Structures are given as C-alpha cells and as structure tokens.
Amino acid sequence: MKPKTLKILYWSSTIFVALFMLMDGIGGLMQAEAGKEGLAHLGYPIYLMTIFGVAKLLGAVAILQNKFLVVKEWAYAGFAFTFMGAAASHALFGDGIGMTVAPLVGLAILALPYYFWKKMGATTAA
Numbered sequence: 001m002k003p004k005t006l007k008i009l010y011w012s013s014t015i016f017v018a019l020f021m022l023m024d025g026i027g028g029l030m031q032a033e034a035g036k037e038g039l040a041h042l043g044y045p046i047y048l049m050t051i052f053g054v055a056k057l058l059g060a061v062a063i064l065q066n067k068f069l070v071v072k073e074w075a076y077a078g079f080a081f082t083f084m085g086a087a088a089s090h091a092l093f094g095d096g097i098g099m100t101v102a103p104l105v106g107l108a109i110l111a112l113p114y115y116f117w118k119k120m121g122a123t124t125a126a
Helices: 003-029 033-042 048-064 069-093 097-125
Strands: none
Touching (some): 003 033, 003 097, 048 069, 069 097
16 A cells, blocks of 8 residues: 555544544533433443543544654553443443444444554554
C-alpha cells in the first residue's frame, strides 16, 4: 500500500472513530436519556455516564494527536475495553444477539485506525 493511501485511510478512520467517541462522550456528560436507560437496564449506576464521558473525550483527543504515543496506545486500549465490556454486559445480562454484537462491530471499526497507525509506523521504520 502506498504511503499516501495509508495516510488517507488512517486519518479518515481515525477522525470517524474520534467523532463517534466525542459524540458519545458529550452524550454521557449531558446525561442523555438513552444512556441513562441503557445503564439502568444493565444495572449500572448513572454516575458512570460522567466518568465514561470524560474518558471518551480525553481518549478522542489522544487518538488524534501524534506526540504522546503511549497515551495514544492507552486510549485505543481503553476504547477496546469499553467495547468489549459493553458486549460482555449485554451478553451476560441476556440481551439479544443484536445488542451483544453491536459493540463488537464498534470494536472492529476501532481496529481499523489502530491497524493503519501501526502499519504507518512500520512503513516509516523500514
């Protein structure tokens, strides 16, 4: 893959994930009704919305920057744990397959910018 193509794929997928997490984080901080219903349905306390909202906002900023690579790596890990935790929560609660698979689709989408980021690093190092 050409470096320019790789860079375009990386930035477009990164911006997509960052925007999604920014919107979700803002929804958490604003205590969106859908989020409250989802957490209550799973038996989690509502105050987690604020904690997760702040974490998602910080994570979105972290994946958009290229100076602090360890912070970026941890942000990707945090998002991955969020998606896996959501899938596990829905599965263990007994929700349908759609509710369980949806976070796994998010995890697969998250893997794209991470893959392109690592591929760009390998191309630069070679």
